[in-house]
Amino acid sequence: MRSPFAKSTGGELVPFPTRPPAEVEDSDNLPAVIDAEVMPAAIPAPVATVEPIDLVVRRAADYRPVLPGWAKDVAELRRALRWLGRFAGHRAAFHGVRVPLYLGRTLAYAPRGALRLMVVLNRWAFDVEAAELRWAAVAAKDHKSYMNLSRQRNERVKRRLTVAMVVAVLALVVLAVASVVLSGALLVATLLSTVAGLGYAGRPRGRGFLSSAADRRGPVRLTQDIVLRAFAAAGLCKADDPIAFATPCHRDGDGWRVILDLPYGTPAKKAVLKRAEIASGLDVLAGQVFIAAESGATGSARRIELWVAEQDPTTVPAGPSPLLTASGVNFWQAWPFGVDERGREIKLCLLWLSMVVGGLPRMGKSFVARLAVLAAALDPDVRLLIFDLKGSPDWRPFRHVAHELHQGEDVDPDTGVDPVGRLLEVARELRAEVNRRNRVLRTLPASDVPEGKLTERLCRARHMGMPLVLLFLDEVHRAFTHREFGAELAEELSDLVRVGPSVGVMVISATQKPGSIGAGKVNDAWNTYRDNHSCRFGLRVGSYTVSEMILGQGAYGEGLDCSTLPEAAKGVGIVRGTGDVAVPAGTVRTYLVDGKGAEVICQRGRQLREQAGTLSGMAAGEQPAEVESGPRRSLLADLIEVIGADEQAHSDVLCSRLAESSPEVYGGWRPEQLAAALKPHSVATRQVWAKGTDGAPANRRGVARADLYAAGRPSGGADS
Template sequence: MTDTPTETNGHRPNPAPDLITAIPEQGGPVDNGPRAKGADGAEVVSLDTARERRHPYPPTPAPASNGPVLEGEVIRVDAPGEADRDWRAELEEKNRTRRPVVPLWLRSRREAIETLTWAGEYGAYVAGYQLSRTPLYAGRLTARAPRGLARLISGMVRWTLDLEGEPVRLTAVQKADPEAYLKLSRQRDSRVRLRVWVTGAALVTLLIAAILVAAAPTVAQWSALAVALAVLGVIGRPADRPLINRAVLPTRVEKLTSDIVVRALTVIGVSGLNAKADVNFVAPITREGPGWRADLDLPYGVTVADILDKRPRLASGLRRPLGCIWPEGDPSVHEGRLILWVGDRDLSKTMVRFALADAARHDVFKGIPFGADPRGRIITVPLIQHNILMGSQPGQGKTGAVRALACGVSLDPTAEMWLHELKGTGDLDPLEKISHRFVSGIQDPAIAYAAESLSLLCKEVMRRAAALKSLPADLCPDKRITRQIADIRSLGLHPLIAIFDECQNLFAHAEYGEQAGRDAEFIIKLGRALGVVLILATQRPDKRSLPTGVSANVSLRFCLRVGGQTENDMILGTSSYQNGIRATTFVPEADAGIGYLVGATPVPKVVKAAYLNTPATQTIADRAHALRTGAGTLSGHAIGEQPEATTPAYDLLADIAAVLVAGEAKVWNEVVVDRLAELRPDVYGPWAEQEGPAKTAQLTNALKPYGIKSGQVWGTPAGGGKGANRIGIVRDDILNAITERDGKQGSGTSS
């Protein structure tokens, strides 16, 4: 028997690829007689001989049962039969994919309470809806009772007289079949004799019941009448009109089938996916949460990243809103394993409730319930030993995500929180009352305060490292902060979470940005094992606003809608866009709060952050303040302590007034900067080193917090020359600002 060669990967194989000729022990080709020589002396052989000499397949020893391999004997390369099976590995793989015995919602006490509460509220609503319509249902039953009585009498007569068999007996008469007719007649007579007695007994029973009811009290009579009308009304109901209205009308969505999935996949335009593509479903399509789940293997060479890139087209192929379609991969199996989840509801139109909204307290070592995935499952973000980076375009829900984390931290009385809201809109103001350090603003003093916080955190990291090193091995075997260590307040190793919202305003600052970037990188690299956590949020993820050392070393990332590949990879990590993790596919504003979460779960997940408005945040902050007051853990800004000044003390307004020459009503900014640099080189020297507009902008920005605006003023160069209009300040504005400030300070002191 000869095996027929087949083509593999588009190449024609050697003849009989699974057969070879045994080679003698000395090696070399079999001698086929005299060999021809070419003009250059080279040996000339046939194509078959050349192929034999290439030996594309190594000699395979024959089975021992067949004896030694003889020269010229043909043996098989591919072993016959099935490959040896590793039953243990197969069982372990099956165990990994087994469905849980206990439903997911029963594994968590909180989720079980929420589910049972929802079921109770739903049942109460349905019961109230139906009870309010009891008069309507009673009227319907009464109206249908006569028809029910007629149906009951007609049915009893037909059953008693066996009228349902009348058509069969008439057929026997028409066929003139006396034997069949007599047989049917005898059967009818026997049935009717029995049924007459049954019907008579039923009528007598009803008559006795009527006599008893007539002698009973009035309440019993009305109750019996109501029951009779209800029974007759049910019997007389029309087939197309139900008695009871539905309290809740479910939204009908098309059932997901394999044909629908294959149709959608073959029209999205992915190379290798067409009508003839081999799409293999590895599990039945089932309901999972509020949607359908399909597990399938894509054709060879097609990856899940190719599908993620075509999500809008896939939504069109499935005829569902984009917010219902959430494909994801399972790289633990292989890159072609696709898990397609199709929801009943658009995720962008759902609101995720904060899981700790009603919690009395929380432990940050257990993570923060951050939001929910498209299937409605709560996603918890681990906090300790991690640092978090968030990014998005403006208005995509980034600050709301920060609120969820901050509120979760606030409910742990042992966690110290430093809040820096560098936008100045007051989004985190409700949490000021529990913060050890707090600032809200975009002006230079606020930026300086945030930069100072990073400097203090660097010192705190070094102090904690020394404190942790001195702990005994039995208390700290892994040299990292634990719940047990954090509860020992005397050690000062409790969790310290520092939040910097709109951190691009800090890292891009001309004066403080460079050093702040170095400090943040130092804290991220060393602080995670010491209980120091940084949460950074930015709406401008670029190299200047987000130092590479910071973006490259954070372990948890959350990226909402961004505009391009560069911003996507700055937040989610290098090559994320190429691997199909693309926050650019989210719809602006409509998908606010939805982003890719990387690092919190084994594979990147789409998560919608929990929503907290200002009143809800205030409620949690009040509860956290009472909790910390009782535990005695309020400190720093929360109890009115002022931080020690770590920078040279100076008064900008007083310094400007000192360098203004008597009689100068208006002065160019560049002149003022040069004079300030001469007055205090250590403070204003960097300002004077700037060139062009940047030099004047330093003074302009520094005066904004005082309400002083720079404008075009007339002046002449110091060495003489032609006058001109340039950016400058007015002397009276400086003096008025000093007077107003001193007046407020004097008033505050006297009070």
Template sequence: MTQPPDDPNHDSKDDQPDDKGADIVDLNAARSGRRSEPEPPVLEGEVLRVDQPGPSRTDWRASLERKATTRQPIIPLWLRSRAEAIETLRWAGLHYAHVASYQLVRTPLYAGRLVARAPLGLVRLVSGFVRWTFDLKGEPARIAAVRKSDYDGYLKLSRQRDIRVRARGWMTGLILLGLLVLAVVTVNQPTAAQWGMLAVAVALLGILGKPADRPLINRAVMASEVEKLTSDIVVRALSVLGIAGITQALSKNPKDAIRFVAPITRDGPGWRADIDLPYGVTVADVLDRRKQLSGALRRPLGCIWPEGDPSVHEGRLILWVGDKDLSKTVVRSPLKRASSHDVFKGVPFGNDPRGRLVTVPLIQHNVLIGSQPGQGKTSSIRELAAGIVLDATVEAWFHELKGTGDLDPYDKVCHRYVSGIEDEAIAYAADSLTLLRKEVMRRSAALKALPADLCPDKRITRQIADKRSLGLHPLVCIIDECQNLFAHPEYGDKAGDDAEFIIKLGRALGVVLILATQRPDRDSLPTGISANVSIRFCLRVAGQLENDMILGTSAYKNGIRATVFVPEKDAGTGYLVGATPMPKVVKAAYLNTPETQLIADRAYALRKARGTLSGHALGETPEQAAPSFDLLADILAVVPPSEAKVWNETVVDRLAELRPDAYGAWAALEGGAKTAQLTTALKPYGVRTMQVWGTPESGGKGANRIGIARDDITTAITQRDKGKAS
């Protein structure tokens, strides 16, 4: 409202209309412009609001994607695997066959119980029938009405009773008449029918005469009393672990401190709970207290298997509580009755705590197994070896450097085999690695020469492996107790360099190296090997250093700890890394010596039929890898004193001209591989490479490349000769 003109405080200028007239403002445009304007700067002392008002808005597609991760499988997990489905059906068949046999054997006992209980059943039947006919069940109500002098109520109850008794009397008469007719008819029936009717009558009377505390039929299988896992039990267990973050969160907000992101459900033979731990608490904190968690849940330690899900975040805990102690479970190998196997599909290795089969891929991988003595390392190797020998296309090189003959059943199918701890056995294993190195170089050239349509990815496939003439079939080398080789004063350094070379380059060429050790330290397991192996299986070890040597750097810090396993009790159980998307606890299948022998016999028959027996299996003399030439002397022969320094690739080309049989495969390599070959070959002699300026022998521009100094070769020869003399 405007002020009147006679108001002295009124400003007449403000009340006058503009000569140009009023402006019409587009509100939508003004609002959009206001939204696009930059926010004013925050002044000192002013509160900055970082949370936007109103409900949070998320992309509906992202919301659906998150929800999709919780979809339940349409087909049960046990039906997705043929092996698991067969095992489940086999177990169900054996279970019900046992129940049927158990009850069938006890049929005479149950018949005797029915006969003994039939008189009491007859008494109960007659007394119950009489009480029903004369409505004796309502007698207490009528007596109570008399005691209360409720004559009207008594008369109503009496009339009701008379009506019931009259109707039930007629029904009773008809039933008795029917029974009489049935008895007369039965008398004229054959004896078998009479006995049948009598048996049915006795059985019915025996069931009626059953005592309340004595069941007629015994239980064939006693169900284990396992407490159902609930959220209250889980929260109670986590609250007593002594983890400061959980204790503080529960004291401030008992209801929401520990959040369950999915319902607790049955998952295999146990219960699964998906939990978000309080802020700042990681799964590793819970893994440190697995024993305390076992006590809090009142379950054996072998039933408690907490694990993380880093794909979500480090505080996502997946707690699985099994019905049966894993340490008391014997895992049967699917290979015990297999007639053959395909290593390109992996090797069935064992079961996880939930009873699911775990397969280890071998092609394009290398395997490292480590543990303390007596924890099941050798049985793990036996299982892998079973899958290897049952594939007739695989060339097996097995080395057991403990001398106990654990792999002896397989010697009849191996191309190279040795068992022993003496220097001769160690030298044999070192020769095998040298030969494998040469084989890797040969395969590299052979694979490169294959046409693109046969080998588009430059990797060994099943189709290529089946073409025996190409010589590119899978080759698997097992070295058990490899610490005895790598720590050997004479053969160790060279063997370590060869093994590292094979692991790095042989993966795509069908050459697989499987190493097992009970002493995982820097001396017995070179870091170049432990750092490059793709699949690792660690059974019980003593500490963090050994754990990370096998499972990889920071594995212990990330909660993958093989120190949690109980010595001897958890034999055969370990952490498997690299074979599955996430690290997994696995109990390896167990094969005893007679079972291993049967597998080896089937493998021998299979290989003999296909003509793939070779080497040791045919009694041939083992190939010697020790060269009849001196590498250092050959280098001095091709590098004259006038050349103080020379490129590695130049030296390799000259060596190939000097001894084509020995160095021809080196020269076939290209670029960095050729340079690295000479560098690795010189390492055992202590000769180091360096940057060398030079020009190609064929002409061209000068450049800095990896090379050697001739004086270093001369010094190495001198030191070597002095060592021999001493």
């Protein structure tokens, strides 16, 4: 039998068997096939599932909360009550001091109000409204219509005058009774109420009776009509294709919030990019409007959240940092970084991250970056390596806690250390440390490294020697443009910022030149280094293109533009790429720690390190591991020295010779490390015919002596 869904070929129609499907499932009970036609088994009919048609299954995201957010959050509730008290108190005080003015207006407007009342009663009683119809009939010489209208007018006036006389008599009776029955106070109150009503009726047309207690620019409160007007002005909806309100407009923090759905086919991104137009439609500043697309596992691509602040939140300082009073910080967890536009605290965790901070000069880059390093200073198991290439006094307090602290670009006359040269040595040491940590982690049992990564227990185990390391570089672009060490630093730092965070070696970079810093390989290396930072924080910049260089590609399309931040917004920026769903990309007002506060925090961090036995390096009075007073080593010079008279040599042979001549520098080098170190000098390894480590000639990758001479002469100078 063919399937009932197969196309008919004109064969015989065979009905379905009447036996239950269970009876034909056992092939042993089927009759033998006698003729040549093969009859397939019957296909069981699908079992229909009956569901109640009136049962509506809704997603959890569709349910609105029983209580609004401000009622469940104590901080939000306090802000709402403060706003309500401030609003009511201001209105009461404003109008209270103007009571004498309102009394004067009442007395002045009351006669005009009484006259207006008499005019209205007169027009009603004598049917003045229909006078135009009677005059029209006279002008048209329509005698019949005029007589009908006149008759109706006379009857209407008679009835209305009767009603007016009855009301007047009743009013006089009530007034006479009230003067006898009511006390003097009630009588005065009644008369005052009457005068007040007449005064209100006599107010000038188009003018309020009470003075305005607030500037009428911008909405006093957000309403659906105002939102509709704004989105229509921005071209996001039409009268026949409006927006839909998922929630009513309601108070939220120091502003108003509403969730709405754009018309079908209009993505949320379009509204995000029209923030300025929406702000104009709301009659507020663009800095007061914040639009976010809905995110999560479920939702709608056209749903947005609109929050309108009472004032531009970037002009309101976040206040002093909680780090000033904190006894310590666990850098493995999030620590207080600042507050968002609604005043909600933002906590940042830099574990497994590298961070870049960029912006115009004097916008607070050093203060923002210093906040992160201060948090690390309060964890005794974080080793701090600070290179302030600007040489400002902002980082002097860290002399109490930093394993190494170097400032400026020039050689320190007290220690003889070249900060940029030492940075190159530190970068090499950290790359070697990253490799060592990865080797150690590979040898540990899975129970110690459940996710294959460094854990807090291993980090705080002193015998493992794997504390968290935080390398901070202020004005890092100076290292890349350094004439002597720039090329090799670019290679070392670019690799370190990629692989270091995975084993607890984190890098924080601050720069006022996030864009191009040169040409050719230097600029390419800088762009690679900058783009490899996962967490970005941008303060005010000059254009949206520079903003994208700091925040990363696609930031402008998400409505993130540091060039829109006001000039007065010191320490206010946009964060992106934190890797934490609790810290979405957006505006952050960072907490403030001044110079005195930084000194206090660093002193407390030193005490924590002394108690834990982790005070080390320059903070403990030691000098850097290598302080060379003479000329620095040059890789090219060392290679030319060990290659000797050979025209060319294999890479593994050269690594072996380098390790023998300078084991403290080249110990453990492999051919791929040599190739990477030679890349900044434009020397490439290639296939060469030379003797190997076993003495037998072979064709393997190596270096030609002519290439080394072409790249640099064997002087005692440093790498260029």
